[in-house]
Amino acid sequence: MAEILTLDAPDDPRLHDYTGLTDVELRRRREPAEGLFIAEGEKVIRRAAQAGYAMRSMLLSAKWVDVMRDVIEEAEAPVYVVSPDVAERVTGYHVHRGALASMQRKPLPAADELLAGTRRVVVMEGVNDHTNIGAIFRSAAALGMDAVLLSPDCADPLYRRSVKVSMGAVFSVPYARLESWPQGLETVREAGFRRLALTPHEKAAAIDEVAPHRMERVALMLGAEGEGLSAKALRAADEWVRIPMAHGVDSLNVGAAAAVAFYAVATGRPES
Secondary structure, three states: OOOEEEOOOOOOHHHHHHOOOOOHHHHHHHHHHHOEEEEEOHHHHHHHHHOOOOEEEEEEOOOHHHHOHHHHHHOOOOEEEOOHHHHHHHHOOOOOOOEEEEEEOOOOOOHHHHHOOOOEEEEEOOOOOHHHHHHHHHHHHHOOOOEEEEOOOOOOOOOHHHHHHHOOHHHOOOEEEOOOOOOOHHHHHHOOOEEEEEOOOOOOEEHHHHOHHHOOOEEEEEOEOOOEOOHHHHHHOOEEEEOOOOOOOOOOOHHHHHHHHHHHHHOOOOOO
16 A cells, blocks of 8 residues: 655655646656656546556545545556645645646657557647647547657647546547657558548538548548648648538638547448
8 A cells, every 4th residue: 555644845855746836848758757647536536546657646635535545556656745835835736636647758659560450540730729739639538549640740649738637538549659750651651541532622622522431541630729730741641521511611720620520430340
């Protein structure tokens, strides 16, 4: 069973993993460099542990100790119990859910290793909004996508906001980063995937007409909110597809568009 320690000093060095959680730029640098990420809330902590991420520590308010008792009994990391005031001074915000855990990251697989054995893959270019990253992972998990590939400049799926929005789905969908862009898309082609670029461009074919669910292996390419896929990414794609729109609407939020497109891609499988 993990050791339970009550701490009352916000500058206690044992709380280092939890400091400045609202400083996005700092945490973007710190967390990957230090090999950690923060899981927030009971369900997310449990899902991270179930997915095999090792726990470094937990930060709990007193009333959450009994709620998390089974997790504490399984953990081999210290559990720090603090008052709500101390938690806020450490993290920089009021911790509504009363439970945080610092988890150890796992090494990411290489792109070609990730692609082996998969048939429905999401490829994101420049998606740097953590809310969108989380929403896309959640839809990918729910709608049967097998894996996610990220361009080098995509946001971190394990950033606290991404994890929270995804409700822990970032732990169930494997992902990797392409080392170069758009050159890395050649790895996807070599693995036998047809690369479909999702774009509202008038030259794109309606996604239902393309019938991606009947294709053997599909990589659906998504671009950043507003900008969409770059010209280089569009040139690298095998085909452009769009979601048919009504009432003069020209595009959807990338998270919403992803969910619609995933349904079209993953609801069917190639007929045997």
